[in-house]
Amino acid sequence: MLLFFQDVMPYSAFNAEIGNLSSENNRLYGFLKKGGTVIWLGDVPFFYRIRCEKMKVDENSVRNKIGLLNSNFIKEKISFKKITEEEVCYRDIISNAYIPIDILNPSLSLPNILPIPIPTKYLGFLDISQVCYSNTLLNANETVFGKLVELSSLGKIKGIFEKSHRPHKIIRNIIPLNRITLNEQFCKGEYSGSWLTQIGEGYFVRLFDYGSEISEENIKDSIKLGIKIAELQ
Incomplete structure (x- = not known):
């Protein structure tokens, strides 16, 4: 399992030629496809x-x-x-x-x-051009699946899916843990700040998109949750 913080991708985890960043020919995609789990905490993945x-x-x-x-x-x-x-x-x-x-x-x-x-789409599904950059913390509604995820963690991270700062537009590959309906100039439609998707045998899990408010306890609980998700395979 890999746990990433903030919006900066470590070079060692995504060591690929520019032409392969959006393809399957990079280290991170291979890790996920073979059964790895990535938990991302912070702002927009792959922005830096x-x-x-x-x-x-x-x-x-x-x-x-x-x-x-x-x-x-x-x-x-x-x-x-x-x-x-x-x-x-x-x-x-x-x-x-x-x-x-x-x-x-x-x-x-x-x-x-x-x-x-360079392209804005990564890992075959995540497109940073489809992220809404809000200047304020948005209120989000937890989905049924999000509530089940909280229950599986014994309620320790209760409420984390009720906020969002950098939600991604909901697409077919994303399983939302929360949902936000936006009708702003550059953000219209259904978005999600907490979600997960399956890539091959692995999972890419987006728990938080408001990094500055993540507590130490949230981080510890996120690691435990990532381990539980990885054990689903």
Whole structure:
């Protein structure tokens, strides 16, 4: 079982070429298909991916190059950080854009760095373009299945499915644990912030989408719940 926090995908868990991110040819899909369980706590899954590389770079030089990016959003979110004298980390995926690794090569002259557009759909079903980005915590209605999940956990996580912050539009592959009807400018229809889906023999489980309010007790209970789901196989 894997337990992921927040909206940053660890590179080691999704180590795939850009062309394979939306296909079945990546490590995470293989893990799920063979019977693995992923529990995701936090904000929007797959919105960022952190990459770390061993290379000697001049931090000021790289920051200046990042400053040349056309997108203010990309400049803010790339989060370049020098870990040691020979290692740097940064976000190489931001929303629907891939940042080429050459951005960190101080020998290159890059007057205009253009992010490469990538698909927004992952694992064959989860599409981050179908996520509603609410500025407030939304009230959600638990589904019958959501209530059964709570009962299976002896009520310790009671009430966690009554809120949502980044719900995904309900599609055929998603089994909702809660449901929200939205009629906003960019969010219309039925959404769910807590849900699960089956991939091969494994399960991808989305318990929370409001990471800042997750308690330590919720995390412990989520791990127990993930183990129970994994035991269903």
